[in-house]
Amino acid sequence: xxxxxxxxxxxxxxxxxxxxxxxxxxxxxxxxxxxxxxxxxxxxxxxxxxxxxxxxxxxxxxxxxxxxxxxxxxxxxxxxxxxxxxxxxxxxxxxxxxxxxxxxxxxxxxxxxxxxxxxxxxxxxxxxxxxxxxxxxxxxxxxxxxxxxxxxxxxxxxxxxxxxxxxxxxxxxxxxxxxxxxxxxxxxxxxxxxxxxxxxxxxxxxxxxxxxxxxxxxxxxxxxxxxxxxxxxxxxxxxxxxxxxxxxxxxxxxxxxxxxxxxxxxxxxxxxxxxxxxxxxxxxxxxxxxxxxxxxxxxxxxxxxxxxxxxxxxxxxxxxxxxxxxxxxxxxxxxxxxxxxxxxxxxxxxxxxxxxxxxxxxxxxxxxxxxxxxxxxxxxxxxxxxxxxxxxxxxxxxxxxxxxxxxxxxxxxxxxxxxxxxxxxxxxxxxxxxxxxxxxxxxxxxxxxxxxxxxxxxxxxxxxxxxxxxxxxxxxxxxxxxxxxxxxxxxxxxxxxxxxxxxxxxxxxxxxxxxxxxxxxxxxxxxxxxxxxxxxxxxxxxxxxxxxxxxxxxxx
Amino acid sequence: xxxxxxxxxxxxxxxxxxxxxxxxxxxxxxxxxxxxxxxxxxxxxxxxxxxxxxxxxxxxxxxxxxxxxxxxxxxxxxxxxxxxxxxxxxxxxxxxxxxxxxxxxxxxxxxxxxxxxxxxxxxxxxxxxxxxxxxxxxxxxxxxxxxxxxxxxxxxxxxxxxxxxxxxxxxxxxxxxxxxxxxxxxxxxxxxxxxxxxxxxxxxxxxxxxxxxxxxxxxxxxxxxxxxxxxxxxxxxxxxxxxxxxxxxx
Numbered sequence: 106x107x108x109x110x111x112x113x114x115x116x117x118x119x120x121x122x123x124x125x126x127x128x129x130x131x132x133x134x135x136x137x138x139x140x141x142x143x144x145x146x147x148x149x150x151x152x153x154x155x156x157x158x159x160x161x162x163x164x165x166x167x168x169x170x171x172x173x174x175x176x177x178x179x180x181x182x183x184x185x186x187x188x189x190x191x192x193x194x195x196x197x198x199x200x201x202x203x204x205x206x207x208x209x210x211x212x213x214x215x216x217x218x219x220x221x222x223x224x225x226x227x228x229x230x231x232x233x234x235x236x237x238x239x240x241x242x243x244x245x246x247x248x249x250x251x252x253x254x255x256x257x258x259x260x261x262x263x264x265x266x267x268x269x270x271x272x273x274x275x276x277x278x279x280x281x282x283x284x285x286x287x288x289x290x291x292x293x294x295x296x297x298x299x300x301x302x303x304x305x306x307x308x309x310x311x312x313x314x315x316x317x318x319x320x321x322x323x324x325x326x327x328x329x330x331x332x333x334x335x336x337x338x339x340x341x342x343x344x345x346x347x348x349x350x351x352x353x354x355x356x357x358x359x360x361x362x363x364x365x366x367x368x369x370x371x372x373x374x375x376x377x378x379x380x381x382x383x384x385x386x387x388x389x390x391x392x393x394x395x396x397x398x399x400x401x402x403x404x405x406x407x408x409x410x411x412x413x414x415x416x417x418x419x420x421x422x423x424x425x426x427x428x429x430x431x432x433x434x435x436x437x438x439x440x441x442x443x444x445x446x447x448x449x450x451x452x453x454x455x456x457x458x459x460x461x462x463x464x465x466x467x468x469x470x471x472x473x474x475x476x477x478x479x480x481x482x483x484x485x486x487x488x489x490x491x492x493x494x495x496x497x498x499x500x501x502x503x504x505x506x507x508x509x510x511x512x513x514x515x516x517x518x519x520x521x522x523x524x525x526x527x528x529x530x531x532x533x534x535x536x537x538x539x540x541x542x543x544x545x546x547x548x549x550x551x552x553x554x555x556x557x558x559x560x561x562x563x564x565x566x567x568x569x570x571x572x573x574x575x576x577x578x579x580x581x582x583x584x585x586x587x588x589x590x591x592x593x594x595x596x597x598x599x600x601x602x603x604x605x606x607x608x609x610x611x612x613x614x615x616x617x618x619x620x621x622x623x624x625x626x627x628x629x630x631x632x633x634x635x636x637x638x639x640x641x642x643x644x645x646x647x648x649x650x651x652x653x654x655x656x657x658x659x660x661x
Numbered sequence: 662x663x664x665x666x667x668x669x670x671x672x673x674x675x676x677x678x679x680x681x682x683x684x685x686x687x688x689x690x691x692x693x694x695x696x697x698x699x700x701x702x703x704x705x706x707x708x709x710x711x712x713x714x715x716x717x718x719x720x721x722x723x724x725x726x727x728x729x730x731x732x733x734x735x736x737x738x739x740x741x742x743x744x745x746x747x748x749x750x751x752x753x754x755x756x757x758x759x760x761x762x763x764x765x766x767x768x769x770x771x772x773x774x775x776x777x778x779x780x781x782x783x784x785x786x787x788x789x790x791x792x793x794x795x796x797x798x799x800x801x802x803x804x805x806x807x808x809x810x811x812x813x814x815x816x817x818x819x820x821x822x823x824x825x826x827x828x829x830x831x832x833x834x835x836x837x838x839x840x841x842x843x844x845x846x847x848x849x850x851x852x853x854x855x856x857x858x859x860x861x862x863x864x865x866x867x868x869x870x871x872x873x874x875x876x877x878x879x880x881x882x883x884x885x886x887x888x889x890x891x892x893x894x895x896x897x898x899x900x901x902x903x904x905x906x907x908x909x910x911x
Contacts, residue, residue: 413776426762437750518736
């Protein structure tokens, strides 16, 4: 127990850089700026989105109360939080368990695998807790206030929130441990682990959609609605199989007195049993698998491979060599490549999914949603295409991803312009997949004609350049080099949060302008005007970024 | 030639890593940069190669200031840091090719120098393997080859011998001597006094951010007496190890 507490405290200190930040705050006051900037962004996000979220909670609770199925309200929010935790936590868990360098040290210490697993789990759970605090806490507090519930409810609520991320995280862990063990001898085991986890997530997504008659029916298929009124109890019982913690949490919060106490104990007990199971599997597999992750095999060489002329057979210009380096470092780091490719395809994918849902279950998008959308169809295609092209995660981490290799760039005889140009070309090469696929899907969904498609494509390229340059600038101002696993450089980089906020802000503003100007002229000409304006912005931003990159590379 | 003029590096009010140092390293010389841990050796080297900015003072390499003409200066420097910077996922040959491309080394030169260096350091067998499979010594050898393959006028090595096997260490010492004899500069740090004694034409000793001696080992002996370099070093840096009581280990 002592070892586990000590290890968890060290892991948390290392993960959140508590000691380091305290030291920096004491010695260099400049370090407070990003911290307060991050707080400001979070506060802005909460101020903007919280009223909408509160409204969503209110409408849901009123609906369930009206039908006398309040327990489904609790279950719904526990499930939503769990699913978000599952999807966001999977890659974080892989990074923490298999890619973080601290294992090289931990494995040499007299610690049992389960103690290390507990230490690492505490870090992942602390990270994931933000999801529960944002999505679950407001819903459960609102539920308590709405129903004038006692202190006992709030006590159980606190426990539900504290345990809410354990199930999704352990589910991923129980899946990853045997999978990693199975593929531990493979050459590209990191990549395999990422790909299989992605497949697991897709399957989970299909599972969620296939069980949509539980919740999604309420909003998607009015014909099935009576089922929920006829037999809410049976639907609620089915939750036990779909998402057991939601069932237990709802039971512990909806009951009173001894029943609440018993269900709360059941809720805790369920998680403890799952934890013991995970630790048991971990005890058997984790260390032996990790040791293989540290090892890399060498192959026997044929004589001809030692031929010097063949080894040095091609010359590249410094610019091409830099671009090759950029691609190599990106492709050879699975955390970067998997995230990058997934991100450029996620928006077009979501649109395809929406189209399938539209066609399959007949939610009648054409009349109810597409109708008003069609008035600004070119703008919507631009949104799909530009978001797919600029939210790859590559631009807001272009310098952060270098980590310690930023030193390599500093000592090589190349200019900051060459470095910047290379990074920009690399980002745009990957972004082009998103831009083109987004534009094509938008073209098919919104039935654009060819000149409209070309216009949209040109503007999408121009605005994607703008967004990518903007994100590169954000990263150039405060790059996050000090990461211990590559996952942190992309997914857990605060620059991503800034970027998303800025991009969505600009898109909302642009949407308003587009809507306003469309009243006076054809949307075709509005986009041409926008293209010209943003082309000028691109040039201006490039100059600013160039100066900032030079300064960044001259910094210590 | 490397010319360091009134160079200072202050990290914070309390930490003065390099304190107004002056140093001149001429062509054709192997110069050892000695000092206890935390004396300011790596910080000085990092400022020479452009990894960090001086708080005050100037560094001239072949008459050029690294802050004014960084690319020109870097092009004539071959540098091996104390902890080699190598991307683990790529193969050794990919890394070497990248270095050659960036330093614009001709294909003939790559084959001639690269081939010789790979054979000399016995890295040819492993050069097509990912760097992650390399031992510490092999990584050090790859870093050394990449620093030498473009025939730099200025060779700067931070603890180059650490991790090398005796044969490779011996080869490196010969390479350093030969490289300097061709009119180039070799500037390196080491904690192994025997190596410094054996190959250095000159030494510079830094302690607490200040240069406390620069010259030949014989010049130091003239001042401090005829002792081994290790004894001289401990005396100059005012080491207190002679007064230490080790009886607690009994």
